[in-house]
Amino acid sequence: MRIVVWVTEGTWQACVDTARDLPATAVTLVHVIDPDTIEAIGGARAGLLGRGLTGDAGTLAALTDGQTRLLDAAEDRLGRTARRDPRHGRPEREVVAACAGADLVILARDGDRSRLGPRSIGPHTRFVVDHAPCQVLLVWPDTPPDPATLPPPHR
Amino acid sequence: MHLDAAAGLLVLAGVLGFAVARPRGLPEAVAAVPGAALVVAFGLVSWSQVRDEVVALAPTVGFLAAVLVLAHLADEHGVFGYAGEVIGGLSRGSPRRLLRLVFVLASIVTAVLSLDATVVLLTPVLLSTATRIGVRPRPHLYACGHLANTASLLLPVSNLTNLLAFDASGLSFTRFAALMAAPWLAVVAVEYAVLRRVFAADLGTPAPATTPAATPRTPPPWYAIGVLAATLAGFALSEPIGVHPAWIAAAGAIGLAVPRLTSTPAAEARRLVSAANLPFGAFVFALGVVVLAVRAGPVGDAVDHLVPGHAGLLGMLGAAVLAAVLANLVNNLPATLMLVPLVAHQPGLVLAVLLGVNIGPNLTYVGSLATLLWRQVLHSRDHPPGAGEFLRLGALTVPACLLAGVATLWASLRVF
Numbered sequence: 001m002r003i004v005v006w007v008t009e010g011t012w013q014a015c016v017d018t019a020r021d022l023p024a025t026a027v028t029l030v031h032v033i034d035p036d037t038i039e040a041i042g043g044a045r046a047g048l049l050g051r052g053l054t055g056d057a058g059t060l061a062a063l064t065d066g067q068t069r070l071l072d073a074a075e076d077r078l079g080r081t082a083r084r085d086p087r088h089g090r091p092e093r094e095v096v097a098a099c100a101g102a103d104l105v106i107l108a109r110d111g112d113r114s115r116l117g118p119r120s121i122g123p124h125t126r127f128v129v130d131h132a133p134c135q136v137l138l139v140w141p142d143t144p145p146d147p148a149t150l151p152p153p154h155r
Numbered sequence: 156m157h158l159d160a161a162a163g164l165l166v167l168a169g170v171l172g173f174a175v176a177r178p179r180g181l182p183e184a185v186a187a188v189p190g191a192a193l194v195v196a197f198g199l200v201s202w203s204q205v206r207d208e209v210v211a212l213a214p215t216v217g218f219l220a221a222v223l224v225l226a227h228l229a230d231e232h233g234v235f236g237y238a239g240e241v242i243g244g245l246s247r248g249s250p251r252r253l254l255r256l257v258f259v260l261a262s263i264v265t266a267v268l269s270l271d272a273t274v275v276l277l278t279p280v281l282l283s284t285a286t287r288i289g290v291r292p293r294p295h296l297y298a299c300g301h302l303a304n305t306a307s308l309l310l311p312v313s314n315l316t317n318l319l320a321f322d323a324s325g326l327s328f329t330r331f332a333a334l335m336a337a338p339w340l341a342v343v344a345v346e347y348a349v350l351r352r353v354f355a356a357d358l359g360t361p362a363p364a365t366t367p368a369a370t371p372r373t374p375p376p377w378y379a380i381g382v383l384a385a386t387l388a389g390f391a392l393s394e395p396i397g398v399h400p401a402w403i404a405a406a407g408a409i410g411l412a413v414p415r416l417t418s419t420p421a422a423e424a425r426r427l428v429s430a431a432n433l434p435f436g437a438f439v440f441a442l443g444v445v446v447l448a449v450r451a452g453p454v455g456d457a458v459d460h461l462v463p464g465h466a467g468l469l470g471m472l473g474a475a476v477l478a479a480v481l482a483n484l485v486n487n488l489p490a491t492l493m494l495v496p497l498v499a500h501q502p503g504l505v506l507a508v509l510l511g512v513n514i515g516p517n518l519t520y521v522g523s524l525a526t527l528l529w530r531q532v533l534h535s536r537d538h539p540p541g542a543g544e545f546l547r548l549g550a551l552t553v554p555a556c557l558l559a560g561v562a563t564l565w566a567s568l569r570v571f
Binding site: 008009010011013034036037039040041042043044045046047048049050051052053054058062063065066069070110111112113119121122124125141142 | 171174175177180182183184187250270271274275278279282283286287289290291292293296297299300303304355356357359360361363432434435438439442486487488516520521522523526530544545
């Protein structure tokens with residue numbers, strides 16, 4: 001079984017732990033740098049008219065360093081060799097693209113973890129769940145909420 | 156007369172277009188100074204008007220240079236790096252806690268050391284803090300970018316727009332701060348509520364089991380923090396004894412520079428001159444002259460007609476909205492230079508204009524429509540930035556911030 005693990009800040013540990021317990025023939029760790037993060041800094045600099053500011057001020061380098069550290073930590077935690085797939089682009093689309101040829105993608109819920117429900121899945125995660133060209137394993141990043149948090153049925 | 160107006164506008168468009176596009180990375184002053192010479196050559200502005208404008212702007216530009224040097228030296232003393240370590244530790248890896256700390260830190264840094272310090276010096280530190288403790292950096296960077304504008308309402312030193320309006324407003328440093336304190340808190344609260352909701356998913360991830368060290372590895376830069384605190388106190392205390400706050404900023408900068416000048420004085424002095432950003436000062440002078448030419452013509456008259464005459468609640472709202480629209484059309488520096496003289500007779504309207512020019516730029520996130528369009532053209536071949544998300548955030552925050560800001564400013568003017 002070829003497994004893709006979406007490594008993203010805050011939830012990667014649960015995904016890697018899940019992958020470790022599965023009979024994988026190959027594991028790919030994918031992490032995506034979102035250009036919007038770079039633009040958040042670039043845009044603010046561009047807004048300072050007249051200051052002679054240029055470039056992205058090392059933003060991409062800082063993000064790439066963070067990406068490398070995160071993939072290192074994920075591979076360490078996995079305890080076996082994995083293929084690393086560092087990407088740059090819209091996260092939801094890059095992850096779907098990284099799933100090509102895989103049997104399973106493992107990703108985690110992000111958002112409201114206090115109750116069961118659709119708000120426990122952020123927009124990017126939802127896009128991947130909806131569009132992944134393989135089986136999807138959606139894990140809670142920590143202890144799942146109590147079943148009592150289930151909303152009452154519509155009348 | 157109409158030809159004159161067209162010439163003035165054309166020069167202003169050329170100066171701003173150059174500043175937005177920055178061909179070959181040349182400083183903005185390269186077009187602005189000849190632009191100013193051109194409006195004088197056309198006879199749109201007389202030499203005596205130029206002299207008056209330069210004399211009027213000189214304290215502001217001096218103040219600006221001193222604050223830029225002060226922020227640069229605070230960074231060299233490790234103030235921002237230390238602050239990043241402190242909030243990284245205090246967050247204990249929780250993205251929501253980190254966001255609250257980022258809000259506090261970015262609001263204070265912007266207010267005390269100006270928006271330039273937040274954008275240029277603090278934001279990279281927070282990016283490295285976020286990646287180091289393993290939280291998604293995006294909400295925190297957006298917060299910084301937005302707060303650089305909205306949190307720059309508090310003090311005259313917080314934004315060049317405030318400095319430009321400060322002398323015209325006739326307010327003292329402390330009264331300016333007292334009137335703007337409530338609007339400042341209100342708009343920061345609005346920003347927090349919106350960002351917290353928009354980035355609920357990114358902020359909802361759990362803190363890792365192994366959290367970063369709570370105590371920073373580097374010792375606190377007490378000397379620099381002390382000088383900054385003394386400078387801040389000096390701003391409030393100097394005016395009653397007749398000392399312009401620009402001198403206090405300069406004294407603070409000297410206080411921070413002295414310990415660094417002892418080892419390699421020549422190299423350090425060069426760095427200080429570069430931090431003072433003299434081409435930016437030249438740009439402000441030249442832009443002031445070019446805008447003077449536009450303001451003296453029919454465009455100035457038209458804007459004057461739009462400016463409310465009375466600082467009531469509706470008048471202030473009108474002034475703030477007009478300023479925000481103008482800031483998004485031509486960027487907030489020319490908008491301020493254009494509007495402030497037209498409202499200088501009423502402090503309430505001056506402050507309302509500042510709400511508009513300071514909050515407004517968040518609507519397009521890059522300060523103006525021209526800059527936004529230019530960036531879209533620049534990036535159209537590689538990764539076009541996802542402007543949709545930025546614009547949505549701006550559309551959610553800017554109108555709400557303007558309303559909250561004007562309402563609290565109106566109430567403040569009744570109380571103080």
